Amino acid sequence: MQLIHMKEKLSIGGQLIEYTVQRSLRSRSISISVTEEGKLRLSYPWRVSDAAAHSFVQKKAEWILKKVSEARSLDLTHISLTRSTGARLKKETKTLVILRLQYFNQFYGYTYNKITIRNQKSRWGSCSKKGNLNFNYKLAALPAELSDYIVVHELCHLGQFDHSKKFWELVARTIPDWKKKREELRKIRIKIV
Numbered sequence: 001m002q003l004i005h006m007k008e009k010l011s012i013g014g015q016l017i018e019y020t021v022q023r024s025l026r027s028r029s030i031s032i033s034v035t036e037e038g039k040l041r042l043s044y045p046w047r048v049s050d051a052a053a054h055s056f057v058q059k060k061a062e063w064i065l066k067k068v069s070e071a072r073s074l075d076l077t078h079i080s081l082t083r084s085t086g087a088r089l090k091k092e093t094k095t096l097v098i099l100r101l102q103y104f105n106q107f108y109g110y111t112y113n114k115i116t117i118r119n120q121k122s123r124w125g126s127c128s129k130k131g132n133l134n135f136n137y138k139l140a141a142l143p144a145e146l147s148d149y150i151v152v153h154e155l156c157h158l159g160q161f162d163h164s165k166k167f168w169e170l171v172a173r174t175i176p177d178w179k180k181k182r183e184e185l186r187k188i189r190i191k192i193v
């Protein structure tokens with residue numbers, strides 16, 4: 001079996017996307033895949049011409065853009081690199097948390113104490129028995145629906161200080177699909193430095 005690796009560039013909707021090409025004796029059809037890091041790979045059999053393979057890519061352009069941007073938006077390491085500094089991200093997170101807490105607390109009416117944004121190693125948020133809420137400074141780099149879930153999660157601990165059925169019922173009042181959000185959050189490979 002022989003393989004050829006080439007880097008090629010593709011322009012879709014004004015975005016230049018790099019992809020790896022593999023031509024293989026063994027593969028039977030043209031296939032495109034997007035890795036978790038948002039990298040694109042095209043593989044096709046020897047008997048298929050380059051032109052045919054590339055027109056296949058063009059036909060799949062919309063799907064490719066969607067997959068690549070999904071993967072990139074979920075790659076926190078990538079997002080934090082494009083931000084100028086951690087300090088800026090921390091400020092954005094503080095503003096976001098204050099606004100979203102105010103918004104969601106309309107539905108709960110709890111009293112919270114201090115809000116702290118910190119560089120937590122492995123948690124997105126926590127709630128203390130004194131009613132202090134802590135959030136990870138990278139929160140603002142997450143997709144909004146996920147940061148909202150985290151805000152609501154900690155807020156609801158003011159009403160229920162455990163992860164009982166009662167607690168999840170509180171969360172579900174404003175985030176009915178909290179299970180899905182929790183799953184999505186687990187899938188994010190984060191490297192908090």
Ligand SMILES: [Zn+2]
Nearest residue numbers: 153157162163
């Ligand atoms: Zn919790």
